[in-house]
Amino acid sequence: MFLDDTACNLASLNLLTFWNGQELDAALYVHAVKLWTLTLEISVTMAQFPSKEIAQLSYDFRTLGLGYANIGGLLMNMGLGYDSAEGRALCGALTAIMTGTAYATSAEIAAELGAFAAYDRNRESMLRVIRNHRRAAHGQAGGYENLAVKPVPLDHANVPDARLSELAMQAWDDALSLGEAHGFRNAQTTVIAPTGTIGLVMDCDTTGIEPDFALVKFKKLAGGGYFKIINQSVPAALDKLGYSSAEIEEVIAYAVGHRTLGNAPGLNHTALIGHGFGPEEIEKIEAALPQAFDIRFVFNQWTLGEEFCTGTLGIPAARLNDPGFDMLRHLGFTRAQIDAANDHVCGTMTLEGAPTCARSTSPSSTAPTPAARRVSASSRSRATSP
Incomplete structure (x- = not known):
């Protein structure tokens, strides 16, 4: 979305590092933006480019690519839905502060x-x-210069911290006044990059601007197998919303x-014992369950042994070797029973429908609380309206 044959050096700030559990350290965030704008400006002359044309234009326009990551993780830790009015306003304020501060810093560098x-x-x-950006940062609905499509102004009413609103407006006031006096050292300062691999290096719970793609993830272990973990922002989000440790x-x-x-x-164990499973077989099943994606994958001859399956359970060898064979259905368990047990053992991979989230934390109420609805909204992997 900039000039052809230009490139920018990327840097991303992990937004969650500015959250102390109670509030966002706005002053530290502004300081980090200033520091990294200067760092990226220095790196322009150190960069290597794929062609002479890209190198020349990048040098002439000194394009930077400062951005942020983990907005989804920050919103969860704050107890805000990704697609809530507060979530969008917070994202707008943080973006306005970053870009406005970066341009103000660029103007200060230009003065030197x-x-x-x-x-x-x-x-x-x-x-x-810059003037149009300033108007948007101040929340103005009109007065934009030479724009066919009006921008969506910053929603100050829904920014959850008034300090961020003030900083956003101040950043663009400074960007305009300093720019008018000194010009700008950089034609472009910020960009919201995908931050995929970098997000993992920075230990982000979510990557760039998007929400989490899955609240439950599987990590492959060096010694073999998989380990299933939940996004670590989820416990913090539930705690922020007032849920107890047990909940x-x-x-x-x-x-x-x-x-x-x-x-x-x-x-369960009692039902399996009724079908002839002994302590040894149940132990084998239990040992395999933590790494299972589906409990059906555990009930087979490789886990239990062919002799037990054909002898004790009486399953014909031909059926046992059939790729489509379902041992649990063969034993008489219904599809509903298998699905319920599968959710219990392997998890649902979502927060929506959880017993605690589907009701109020107050025993006197039967309707979901706003907090419960926000947890459900922030668990979604798409930006649907809560």
Whole structure:
């Protein structure tokens, strides 16, 4: 969305590092933006580019790519739905602060080193863009210069922290006043990058601008097998919304599973004993469950042994070797019983429908609380309206 044959060096701030559990450290966030704008400006002359044309234009316009990651993780920790009015307003405020501060810093650098080479012939157009951004940061509905499509202004009424509203407006006031006085060292300062691999390196619960793609993830272990974990922002979000420790554990178990058939509904140790399973076979089943994606994958001759399956359970060898054979259905368990046990053991992979989230935390109320609805909304992997 910029000029052809230009490139920018990327850097992303992990937004969750500015959250102390109670509030966002706005001053530290602004300081980090200033520091990294200067760092990226220095890196322009150190960068290597794939062609002469890209190198020349990137040098002439000194394009930067500062951005942020983990907005989804931050919103969860704050107890805000990803697609809530507060969530969108917070995202707008953080973006406005970052870009406005970066341009103000760029103007300060220009006061010392001069504006980018192509600034003079673009001065009026660039200042017009900065003025339009300033109007949007101040929440103005009109007055934009030479725009066919009006921008969505910052929703100050729904920004959850008034300090962020003030900082957003101040950042763009500074960007305009300093830019008018000194020009800008960089034609472009910010971009919201996908931050896929970098997000993992920074230990982000979510990546760039998007919500979490899955609340429950599988990590492959170096010694073999898989380990199932929930997004670590989920317990913090539930705690922020007022859920007790026992309720949080219940919700997490609902999502990732209990990893045992011990207390599963319908299909459990007692039911298996009734079909001829002994302590040794149940132990084998239990040992395999923590790494199972589906309990059906555990009930087979490789887990239990062919002799037990054909002898004790009486399953013909031909059926046992059939790729479509379902041992649990063969033993008489219904599809509903298997699905219920599967959710209990392997988890539902979501928070929606969890017993604790589906009701109020107050015993006197039967309707879901706003907090419960927000947890459900922030668990969604798509930005649907809560």
